[in-house]
Amino acid sequence: MIDPDGAPLLSLGDATAPMYPRSSLKPAQAAGMLRCGLELPAADLALAAASHSGEADHVRRVGELLARYSLTEDDLRCPPDLPLGAEARRGVSVERRIAMNCSGKHAAMLATCVINGWSTADYLDPKHPLQVAIAETVVELAGEPLSNTAVDGCGAPLFAISLTGLARVFQRLVGTPVGDAMHEHPWLVAGTDREDTRLMGAVPGLISKIGAEGVFAFALPDGHAAAIKIADGADRPRLPIATGLLSRLGVEGVSDLAEIPVLGGGEPVGAVRLIPGALD
Structure with a gap:
């Protein structure tokens, strides 16, 4: 966790x-x-930064974004998938690229290529002008060079930085068009009852974004920011740790998010919660 000046508060x-x-x-x-040069309404910009659940309105909005630039679902290079969560998957039996949680990002990448006259078939190539420009932005926001470039689950280039660098990224996005869009449209960033939806809805001005393998980052309007990586890749501890950090900063309204229920036979039998003193 870093303070508004970027100095470490807790590590x-x-x-x-x-x-x-x-x-x-x-x-x-x-x-x-x-x-x-991409210009999007706030709702579509939130979707570009999203790991959406693939609920009906998510899919509809991604389709509309593609159509606006004369693109179709076939232009997406993210893998086909089902929506996230049992409720979102209800009645859905066919995997689709547009339902994949990264389709908003991919649609925005394709739109960026169209407006710049760049090729769309190879937009995921790390040497593509789009990905080179994105890598430069990540370096600037993180305040450090990339340690490595790999391939994310959706097929896009994946850049390695430190947790401190990730916290800086979020700190520097507060008050920007992307940060404002995320906080204005948290449901589009995630979905029904998802971590980011709940946390951004509970804390005024906060922006947050989960990542696979136990990653979570957030920033507050006052400049405090934090990045979390669970060493074993588990997701359940993310929200309790995030709420613990926010409580440490004096943020109210997050106590309802501090525990993750553990189910047995479909019924709560325990909870994942932060151990008192764990952040001391």
Whole structure:
């Protein structure tokens, strides 16, 4: 966790070691697209930074974004998938690219290529002008060079930075078009009862974004920011740790998010919660 001046406030483990932020880096990728000339309404910009659940309105909006630039679902290069969550999957039996949680980002990447006259078939190539520009934006926002470039689950380039660098990214996105769009449309960033939806809805001005393998990052309007990576890749501890950090900063209204229920036979039998003193 860093203070408004960027100085470390709390560090558990090695916060300077390279790691893969996974989808927590999507807001930075969206910022890179804006620097390439992409112009989107706030709702679509939130979708560009999203790991959406693939609910009906998510899919509809991605389709409309593609159509606006004379693109179709076939132009997407993210893998086909089902929506996230049992409720969103109800009645859906066919995997589709547009239902994949990263389709908003991919649609925005394609739109950025169209307006710049860049090729769309190879937009995921790390050497493509789009991805080069996005990488430059990540470096600037993180305040450090990339440690490595790999491939994310959706097929897009995945940039390795430190947890401290990821916290800086979120700190610098507060008050920008991307940060404002995320907070204005948290449901589009995630979906019904998802972590980001709940946290951004509970804390005025906060922006947050989960990532696979236990990654979570957030920033407050006052400049405090934090990045979390669970070493074993588990997701359940993310929200309790985030709420613990926010409580440490004096943020109210997050106590209802501090526990994650553990189910047995479909019924609550326990909870994942932060151990008192764990952040001391």
